[in-house]
Amino acid sequence: MTEIPDHLLERTRARRRALGLPVAGDDGGGAGGDAGPAPGGAPAPSAPAPMKSPVPIPAGDAAPDAPVVDSPQVAAHKARKKVPVWAMPVVAALPIWAFIYAGTVQEPGAPAIGPLEVGATLYDVNCAACHGGGGEGGAGYALDHGEVIATFPNATEQVLHVARGSSPIAGEPYGDPDRAGGQRVAGDLGAMPGFASSLTDIEIELIVWYERITLAGEELEPAQLATVLEDLQHRMETVGQEVDIEDLAEKVANGENPVLEGHA
Numbered sequence: 236m237t238e239i240p241d242h243l244l245e246r247t248r249a250r251r252r253a254l255g256l257p258v259a260g261d262d263g264g265g266a267g268g269d270a271g272p273a274p275g276g277a278p279a280p281s282a283p284a285p286m287k288s289p290v291p292i293p294a295g296d297a298a299p300d301a302p303v304v305d306s307p308q309v310a311a312h313k314a315r316k317k318v319p320v321w322a323m324p325v326v327a328a329l330p331i332w333a334f335i336y337a338g339t340v341q342e343p344g345a346p347a348i349g350p351l352e353v354g355a356t357l358y359d360v361n362c363a364a365c366h367g368g369g370g371e372g373g374a375g376y377a378l379d380h381g382e383v384i385a386t387f388p389n390a391t392e393q394v395l396h397v398a399r400g401s402s403p404i405a406g407e408p409y410g411d412p413d414r415a416g417g418q419r420v421a422g423d424l425g426a427m428p429g430f431a432s433s434l435t436d437i438e439i440e441l442i443v444w445y446e447r448i449t450l451a452g453e454e455l456e457p458a459q460l461a462t463v464l465e466d467l468q469h470r471m472e473t474v475g476q477e478v479d480i481e482d483l484a485e486k487v488a489n490g491e492n493p494v495l496e497g498h499a
C-alpha cells in the first residue's frame with residue numbers, strides 16, 4: 236500500500252484549513268514552503284511568562300516607626316480576592332497545555348487521532364514541499380515504494396538524518412552500504428535541512444514512521460507495529476525534547492535501533 240487514500244488527504248487538508256495553515260493545492264502548491272518551523276511544533280515550550288506572586292503592597296511612604304494605616308485603595312486591594320498562591324503553577328502551565336493541544340492537532344469533541352495521522356500532518360507542513368505530498372520526490376529524494384527503507388534499514392538512522400540534515404556530513408556516505416543503486420552520499424542531490432531545532436524528538440519520530448509505514452509501505456511484524464504505534468500514541472501526548480544527535484549517532488554506530496524498540 237503506497238498511496239494515501241484521497242479521503243485521508245482531504246481530512247488532512249480540512250484540518251489544516253481549520254488550523255489556518257497553508258494547504259498544498261489551494262494556492263498552486265507548497266513549493267515556497269521550505270523548512271520553516273512547524274506551526275504545530277517548533278515553539279519550544281519555553282518558560283511561560285513569569286507571573287508575579289501577590290506581593291504585599293507597601294503602605295505608602297510612612298516613616299518606619301509610624302503606625303501603618305492603609306489608605307482606602309490599599310484596604311480595598313487587600314480585601315479583594317486574589318489567585319491563591321497554590322493555583323499559580325496551574326495558571327502558569329496553561330501555555331504548555333495549549334502547546335500540547337496544538338501538537339496533537341485535536342479538534343474539540345473529535346475522536347482521538349492516531350500517530351500516523353499526526354505524522355501525516357507534520358509531514359505535509361514540513362517535508363511535502365521538497366519530497367512530494369505522497370513521498371514521490373521533488374527537490375529531495377522519493378521516499379515512497381520502499382525507497383526510504385532501502386536507504387535506512389535502521390529507522391533510528393532515519394531519525395538522525397532528519398534531525399541533523401545532510402550538510403554536516405556532506406561528502407560522507409550514509410544509510411545502507413549495500414543499497415540497490417549504490418550507497419547514498421550526503422550532498423549528492425543538494426542539502427537536506429536539519430530539523431533538530433524546529434521539531435521535537437517525538438515529532439520527528441511521528442514523521443519518520445508515517446514515511447516508513449504509510450508512504451513507503453514498510454511491513455512490520457504485527458507485534459512490532461503495535462509496540463511502535465502504542466509508544467508513539469503515548470508519547471505524542473507529552474511535550475517532546477530536542478533530539479540528542481550525538482547520542483543517536485552513537486546508537487546507530489553500535490547497530491542499535493531504539494526507535495523501533497520503543498521507549499516504554
Ligand code: HEC
Binds near residue numbers: 376
Ligand atoms: C528544502 C527542501 C527539503 C525539505 C523541506 C525537506 N527535505 Fe529531505 N531532502 C532534501 C534533499 C535535497 C535531500 C537530499 C540531500 C542530499 O543529497 O544529501 C533530502 C534527503 C532526505 C532524506 C534521505 C533520503 C534518502 O533516501 O537518502 C530523508 C529521509 C529526508 N530528506 C526526509 C525529510 C523529512 C522527514 C523532511 C521534513 C521533516 C524533509 N526531508 C524536508 C530536501 C528537503
